[in-house]
Each structure stands twice: as C-alpha cells, then as structure tokens.
Amino acid sequence: MEDLIVQRPEGLYCPPGDFYIDPWRPVPRAVITHAHADHARYGSGHYLASADAEGVLRTRLGDIHLQVARYGERLQHHGVTLSLHPAGHVLGSAQVRLEHGGRVWVASGDYKVAPDPTCAPFEPVRCDVFISESTFGLPIYRWCPDEEIFADVNAWWARNASHGRASVLCCYSFGKAQRVLSGIDPSIGPVIVHGAVQPLNAAYRAAGVPLPDTRLVTEVADKADLRRCLVVCPPGAAASPWMRRFGDAQTAFASGWMQVRGNRRRGGYDRGFVLSDHADWPGLMSAIEATGAPRVIVTHGSVPVMVRHLRERGLQAEAFETEYGDDVVEADLQLPAGEGA
Template sequence: MIRPQDLLCPRPEGLYCAPGDFYIDPVRPVDRAVITHGHSDHARSGHGAVLATPQTLDIMGERYGAQFAQAMQPAEYGEVVNRDEVEVTLVPAGHVLGSAQAVVRWKGLTMVVSGDYKRRRDPTCPPFQPVACDVFITEATFGLPVFKHPDDKDEIARLLRSVAQFPERAHMIGAYALGKAQRIICLLREAGWDETIYVHGALERLNALYERHGVDLGPLAPATTGRKKDEFAGQIIIGPPSALQDRWSRRFPDPVAAFASGWMQVRARARQRGVELPLVISDHADWDELTATVDEIRPGELWITHGREEALARWAELHGVSARALALVGYEEEDED
C-alpha cells in the first residue's frame, strides 16, 4: 500500500519527492528543484536544475541573474512533465505572476502542493485552480479565524478618497516589489486612476517584466529627485515597504504613509511602521479562503507547510479531514523585506 510520505516527505531542505528525486521550493541549493513562484523565500538560486513556469523563470533570472541555476526547464500551466516515474503538472495558484501549484502524481496517488495562493481575483495573474487530490499541502500564512480580508476594491476606494481629501499631500504606498506593487497599480487603473503613478527604482525592473508578459500597468514614471517637491502633491507613489521610513520619502510633500498588506488588519503592526493609511490587501488566502478551499477539494489528508498551522489543522479535523502540520522553516511572512 502506497503511503503519501512515500511520494513527498519533509526534509530540512524542503518537501522531497524520493521517486522523482526532486524538491519543491527547497530552502537551500539542491540538484533538482520545482519552484512554485518567484518570491525569494520559495525561489532561491544555486540549484542544479529548476522546473517552473516561464514567468517564474524570468523572475528568477531578473532577480538572481541569467545563471541562477545550471539548467532551467519551463513548463506551461497544464503541461505534464515526467521526473523518472513521477508526473509533475503546474496549475495556477493566483498568488503572483507565474505562480503555480505543483500537482505530483505517482502510482495512482495525487498530491498537490499549493505554494502560496489566494482565491481573490487578481488582474495580474490567472486565478487559483482547484485540483482533486488525495493530499492537499497548503500554506496557512493567515490561518486564524480573525483574518478576514475586505474587498480589494473597497480598500482602493479608501485610498482614492484620501487622495481627494488631501490634494496637497502625496500618497506613498509601501508594497512588495513582486506581485503586490503591480496588483495595486492594476487595481488603481480599474478604479479609474489614469494619471501617472510614480514608482521607486526598486520596482522598475519587475514592472517592466510584468509589461513584457502582457500586464498593462499604464503610465508610470520614476519618483526621482529631478522633480520639485510640490509636483508630487495629489500624486500616488509606490515603493517597497522599507521606503516608507527611508530618507527617500522626504522628497514628497507631507506624505500619507500607506501600506498594502494582509497584516495591516493588525493595528499594532500599522503603528509600528508609522502607517497612516493601512490597506488590507493580501496576496495570500485569508481564513475563509483557506477553509473554503479545503472544503471544496475535500482531500483525503491535509498537510500544512507554514504559517498558523494549528488552527487550520484543528478546523480540518472537526470537518472530517485528517490533518498534520509540517512546520517547514525558511518561509517568511508576507511583505517583509
């Protein structure tokens, strides 16, 4: 009788597939890796061979240089790749551009590794695709019942109301450089903000990459020192979260410090960062999305890789799904620089 742990098992390097001899999102260099998405806690350089979506490979190349691995194999969504006796298929995770779940099949057993994911619509990437499986291996970054994220459109509307209310001030939004910044830009465009959005230099290369992959970000310009301070009044500037408290922010007129993150639901975090306008916009599933996903898939077993594992495992057990917490280390909280 085949056991799930015969196909995937946790090791210090990450989830390991012995029959296919590869790791999924390993936290240290390995010979063969399957990478779910381009965030640095999941996509590291130095591997022998990397299998990922073309977008994720491009992101890794942009961040680490063209030779980030000895060999790179792109796999489109839905394409079946054989690793010895194991079939690997990447399907959309809805997290950021190129993000994927890894569907691993072997001798009639199907295990799905979610990577990071969300169930909300995102104009910058395909939506999460549920896959029937024997074992669903999920994240739980926001795996507590208190985390219930509001509608993205409502948060963007709050931002635009503040811009209208304080036309003499600049609005400076801290947003993670990969995924969150581009999503905020697209949501602003959908809400009718057609003006130039000014961006920190740390975002420019990834913005250009998103554009190359067909994501229209509209008019952007560098938030450089070549402009007078008062020219930024009434404007929206987006930079990495660290820029909110950096000298860089002093070039703007009385800036309203905003921060887009699921953690902005925690008021203490907003206060610690000096955030005046917290925007609760997350690229991770909240509690309702996590539990609805498990309820929809109804796997034979639920494994939880990282985050708030205990609460989600308890919820699963109460709803008839056997669960275990893997407590993998090396995966960071959302939006930390």
C-alpha cells in the same frame, strides 16, 4: 507506501522523483511555485517553474538554469507525472501536482482564491493529499472585495493630492505593488515607483499584464508632481533617506496584516489598507474543500489552529516544518545605480 513529499533539511522533497519543491537550501533540482524570496532561492542546479513566472524569476534570481512549463502541461520525471496549475498568488504562481503509483499530491505554495487581474486565477486540483499554507489561517481574516479597497485607496490619494501632499503606499515590490497599480485610478496624478518595483513592472508588462505608466523619482522634471503623486515602494524604503524627496507625505501600508488593530500604529503608518495576496480564512477552507483531499498537510502561518480545525472537520491533518513565511523583503531594497540617494 512512502509519501510523495517528505521533509528534509534542504526543503520539501519528492523521493521517487528526486527533486525538491521550493527548497530553502541549494539542491540539484528545484521545482518553484513562485518567485517570492522565501520560495525561490539562488544556488540550485536546475529550476522548473511555470512559463508565466519566467520573467519575474529571472528578474529576482538572475542567470539560472531554468526550465518552464505551461499550466497543465504534464511532464514525466523518474516515473512521476508532474504538472503546474495556477495558484492565484502572484504572476506565474503555481501549485505542483504530482502523480505516482496511483496517488496524487498537490503542493500549493502560496495561493489566493480572490480575483486578481495581474495573474491567472486559482484552479482547484483534485488530489489525495493537499499541502496548504496558513498565513492567514485564523477566522478573523476575511477580505473585502478589491473594488472597496481600491475605492478607499483612490479617495485617500485624491484627498492628499488636493492638500498638496504625496501619498506613499508601502507594499511588497513583487506581486502586491503590481496589484496595487492595476487597481488605482491614474487620472488622480502621477505614479512614482521605487527602483525595486520598476524592473518587476517591466516583467509584468512583458507577460502581457496591463499597468499604468510609472516613473522613477529621478525621472520627475516638475517638482510640483511630487506633491500630488502616488508613490509605490517597499516597506523598508519608508524609513530611508529616499523618502525625503516627497516632503510632508502621508504614508500607508497595504497588507492583510492591517486587519489587526494596532499593526498600522506599530508600523508608524497614517493609513492601513487590508489587501492580501494570500487566501483569507474562508478562502483557505473553500480551497481545501475543493481539492477533495482527505489528508491535508499545513505549512507556515497559523499551523496549530488550522490543523485542529481540519481535524474537527474529519480530515487527516498534520503539519510540515518549513522556512517559508511572510515574503523576505531585503532584496526589495537593492537599488539600481542612482536610485539610492
């Protein structure tokens, strides 16, 4: 019996349904798990995504032919029953459940199991075959609770503000930036965001996600605010002329990669905060176990380690070669008019 999802040069393909999931080449029909640039690419004829993802997906891709579905809503296409379920990764992220011929497959895209007030929580979906990412698929990756991380972020910002220095926190414009904004203490000082972050903030607010007030640097009238503010920007902005406005600022990077000693130093950051929108090792293992799937297909990340470990646990484990990976950030640096100076 043919698999419900197979690899093709264009991406992951469902043969009975004749559609792709997160294709990396333009295709007639694409089901999108979330709006990060390595999973949602422009050029396909028809897109299906979760209703929660509509705002961010249109912000990222512009004018596309988009159909949306509520979480859990069941759709029929060429005999395949398809539904989308929360992945807990970013706003609108979804796992794709496919049912056909008595079999159930779930393609999870990217996911995390830790609580996050900016998106719907991860929902385990029982299935026969589970396709799992492995971005942080090594036992060394184990996240601390968010309240501990944000206590450190706030203390760092407050200390810098007391010395008249801006605090520049680098993170991805979509997902991580909004999660950071939801966890900080805005009473410490003004919050300034890069021009790539602001439209995504607007999409989050339109979806009902509360975020503190944020300003563009061009909207700051009192230059004293630039010496006590928190600046949230994509990583590439930290090395651009845009940074000159903040003078002798302290810089930090928020990422799961900060778990590894040396990554902060190689990036030239003063601080590193271990904050990820992906599952850590215990999260990956618990999510896979909760599906009850006897067969697991591993994608992008620490694939050989995950496959070997899952086989040792008695599961049928294998890998898909994909073009997914750490979020593509080039699009983060496309500035609105007036923000590039």
